[in-house]
Amino acid sequence: MNMQLLISGIIFGLSLGGIFFLMSIGLSLCFGLMRIISLDQLLYYSLGAYLTYTVGLLIGDVWLGVIGGVVVAAIVSLLVERVVFRRIYERDLPFTMITSFGVLIGGVGAIKYFWGLIPRPVPVPIAAQVDIIGTDIPVYRLVIIGVAVLVYLGIWLFLNRTIIGKAIRAGTEDCEHVEGLGINVYRLFTITFIIAGGLSGLAGGLYAPLIMVDPQMGLEVLAFIFMVVIIGGLGSIKGTLISSLLVGQVVSLGSLIYAPLAQMAPFAVMLLILLVKPTGLFGSALQKR
Amino acid sequence: MNILRWWWGLLLAFALMAVGRVFVPLPFANEVLIFSIYTMGCNYLLGRVGFISFGQPAYLAVGAYAAAFYLFYFGNNPYVGLLFGTVAGIVFSLIIGPLFVRLRGDYFALVNLALAVIIFYLMQKVLADVTHGDNGLWFLTSLTSTPILDLTRPDQFFIFAFLVAFALWAFYKYLDDSIFGALCLATKINEDKVKFLGYSSFSIRLFAFVIANTTTALAGAMYAVYLGFVSPAITGPERAADPVVVTILGGVGTLYGPLVGSIVYTGMKDVFSKIIGNWELVIGFLLVFIMLAGEKGIWGSLAPLLEKLFTRGGKAADRGSRQ
Amino acid sequence: MMNPDDILNVTELNVAYGESEVLFDVSVKVRRNQVVACVGRNGAGKSTLLKSIAGFLKPTSGTIVSNGESLVGRPAFAIAGMGIKYIPQDKKVFSDLTVRENLELGSYASQDYDWVPVFDYFPKLKILIDRKAGYLSGGERQMLMIGRAILGRPKLLLVDEPTEGLAPSIVMNLRDVFKELAKQAALVIVEQNLPLVCAIADKVYAIKEGHIMAEFTERASIKPEMCEQYL
Numbered sequence: 001m002n003m004q005l006l007i008s009g010i011i012f013g014l015s016l017g018g019i020f021f022l023m024s025i026g027l028s029l030c031f032g033l034m035r036i037i038s039l040d041q042l043l044y045y046s047l048g049a050y051l052t053y054t055v056g057l058l059i060g061d062v063w064l065g066v067i068g069g070v071v072v073a074a075i076v077s078l079l080v081e082r083v084v085f086r087r088i089y090e091r092d093l094p095f096t097m098i099t100s101f102g103v104l105i106g107g108v109g110a111i112k113y114f115w116g117l118i119p120r121p122v123p124v125p126i127a128a129q130v131d132i133i134g135t136d137i138p139v140y141r142l143v144i145i146g147v148a149v150l151v152y153l154g155i156w157l158f159l160n161r162t163i164i165g166k167a168i169r170a171g172t173e174d175c176e177h178v179e180g181l182g183i184n185v186y187r188l189f190t191i192t193f194i195i196a197g198g199l200s201g202l203a204g205g206l207y208a209p210l211i212m213v214d215p216q217m218g219l220e221v222l223a224f225i226f227m228v229v230i231i232g233g234l235g236s237i238k239g240t241l242i243s244s245l246l247v248g249q250v251v252s253l254g255s256l257i258y259a260p261l262a263q264m265a266p267f268a269v270m271l272l273i274l275l276v277k278p279t280g281l282f283g284s285a286l287q288k289r
Numbered sequence: 290m291n292i293l294r295w296w297w298g299l300l301l302a303f304a305l306m307a308v309g310r311v312f313v314p315l316p317f318a319n320e321v322l323i324f325s326i327y328t329m330g331c332n333y334l335l336g337r338v339g340f341i342s343f344g345q346p347a348y349l350a351v352g353a354y355a356a357a358f359y360l361f362y363f364g365n366n367p368y369v370g371l372l373f374g375t376v377a378g379i380v381f382s383l384i385i386g387p388l389f390v391r392l393r394g395d396y397f398a399l400v401n402l403a404l405a406v407i408i409f410y411l412m413q414k415v416l417a418d419v420t421h422g423d424n425g426l427w428f429l430t431s432l433t434s435t436p437i438l439d440l441t442r443p444d445q446f447f448i449f450a451f452l453v454a455f456a457l458w459a460f461y462k463y464l465d466d467s468i469f470g471a472l473c474l475a476t477k478i479n480e481d482k483v484k485f486l487g488y489s490s491f492s493i494r495l496f497a498f499v500i501a502n503t504t505t506a507l508a509g510a511m512y513a514v515y516l517g518f519v520s521p522a523i524t525g526p527e528r529a530a531d532p533v534v535v536t537i538l539g540g541v542g543t544l545y546g547p548l549v550g551s552i553v554y555t556g557m558k559d560v561f562s563k564i565i566g567n568w569e570l571v572i573g574f575l576l577v578f579i580m581l582a583g584e585k586g587i588w589g590s591l592a593p594l595l596e597k598l599f600t601r602g603g604k605a606a607d608r609g610s611r612q
Numbered sequence: 613m614m615n616p617d618d619i620l621n622v623t624e625l626n627v628a629y630g631e632s633e634v635l636f637d638v639s640v641k642v643r644r645n646q647v648v649a650c651v652g653r654n655g656a657g658k659s660t661l662l663k664s665i666a667g668f669l670k671p672t673s674g675t676i677v678s679n680g681e682s683l684v685g686r687p688a689f690a691i692a693g694m695g696i697k698y699i700p701q702d703k704k705v706f707s708d709l710t711v712r713e714n715l716e717l718g719s720y721a722s723q724d725y726d727w728v729p730v731f732d733y734f735p736k737l738k739i740l741i742d743r744k745a746g747y748l749s750g751g752e753r754q755m756l757m758i759g760r761a762i763l764g765r766p767k768l769l770l771v772d773e774p775t776e777g778l779a780p781s782i783v784m785n786l787r788d789v790f791k792e793l794a795k796q797a798a799l800v801i802v803e804q805n806l807p808l809v810c811a812i813a814d815k816v817y818a819i820k821e822g823h824i825m826a827e828f829t830e831r832a833s834i835k836p837e838m839c840e841q842y843l
Binding site: 031037084087088093094095097098099101102103104105106107108109110112113222223226227229230234260261263264267270271274275278279280 | 339340341343388391394395396399404410411537568569570572573577580581
Binding site for chain 1: 692705707718
């Protein structure tokens, strides 16, 4: 395999990993703190993409579209948290999972209603390419990687340097203790949910120019996100980062080697890891709070 | 245990269905039967083992494609096709089971769904040479008539499906009432205690896993024989919700939930998709609504009421129903 | 006979876990600066009582009133905000956070950033301030839990089996800490360590299988043997 292919494959994999990461943090955080599997994050992902399309179309600026996507995704996730999840936090996992799946499916239906079934293209905001070691790399992909890195740093700072972030970290260990101190944990839940929704919307908005925006897009990417989250271990941000990078590279470089298998390779990796560590690389044997 | 007592629920339910057959179109009846067998697997996993599986389409596909491979490439006997599908289900579950069953509930759910997507992808792209990808495998015309019950004829297929369903339901009821059924439920509620009693929770779960998914594979094989063709569409991610929705709709963990849920779901789908093009919207909100309203489902809410009616104010003599 | 000055007045409390009843018509009264102890065997319902007062469990019937305000139905964090702090029995602190950060959370919740009293009671915490709480010993964790809870000058501390599993020297230390604390707050301590209880308690309730079996209000009558009888 020649150098150019390899380099573009790696960059491609990194940008893919970046998108996976943005999406998976939401799932991971929501699980860590609230012990729910928020399948509806995939809906916010789709909403982010669709809003990017619509706003980008109306205003002519895709970046504003992305921002619009993030905002709308965050608002919708807030609404869902208030109306649906707030009532069911104490319930067990299958329950909350089915409910979030219901939200996802219903949301996809709503998207179909408003936007129709036809896939929508979104123009790439930066068409330029840059030369890296003799290979032409689309700048947009580098931007995605950059955003993912910034988000990781932002999340890290938030969780480690702000009091709310520390409260959230404490909550992932034991929510009752946090509440016993007098902290309103329900507000923490809402904050976390909004962050998760916004990040998922960001992932969708950023990814939109690279794929066709269609109602099923959330479901198509669902398996990969699950694999990322499982490999990394639910609840671990570091684990999510590492596994997103890993899965991104596996898919990207794998498709250079043998295309059809590339989609399945992460699955094989996941099974292998689960054989050795049933809770993922960094997942702990967390109990229901 | 009074023999008649044990059987009367089953006999009544299936008698009702037989009567109902008169009023509904044949395709609807067949669809409902196969679908409820499909759902039974999911229902058992969720209600008795505590595993939520969004990946049932994977096992459906295994059964369907195994039957299809036989009927397309090798022979024409529908019964053998069904056999192939069922055996494939057993084998597949035995291979996958030991890994999946060790996982925590949430990981299990995610992994299962990933499995469904992978199988979909396998059938659609990777193995397209043998599966003919999206075009699917067609063998309707090559099926031979079978003695006693000609499976190539829908009305006789219905009778066959009816008998299979009855046998299955009797089997599941037996399972529920047996020690194994109690152990399953116990493992779901408190795994450690079951282990302390000396049982292997892993074996219990694995056994339940194999049974449930073989049932699903059987349904897949039945679909294959009934429709006369198989395509990746039956295992698409959009279909992953179906068994779960129907399970919840009917009532998780109840014996007749899948039947009731199937009838309602298929019926609603027929009615609604003519009116509202957007079926997902309805399912989604329906699901959320049911969950928020108490998750008991139709049969789940009806059954205790009926029990009170029939056992005259709660004499708990009937071991038959599990709520 | 409810006095608005009563820090805590529990009347005919019934609590159940699902279908099984755990507490039956429990009544407890705590006055200002009183040290009240609840003793009983494992499973008697002592922790359940504290959890119900703190708002983590919903009683099926009965009232819980503090200074004239009813606690039943309020979320646990609101009750903590009223100055009633619950210190659970599990000796769990936020392991990934440092001692400092644990205290910061307590300060954030109560808006009390004065750690001087905390270090007065537990000078060791000052030394351990930057250590990750996960590395603390059982006794040190107990200190941290109490230190965190006293931020915000609570009026009532609900302490669940503080000395369980701790070395005798630390137990004695805690005994002195509780004596001092009682000057500023009322304490309800659940304990199985009868000598400790009898040394510091003004009132003792003996609980057995969810019922209050006896109430000792005379300091002189509070002796381990007397309690034993009712358990």
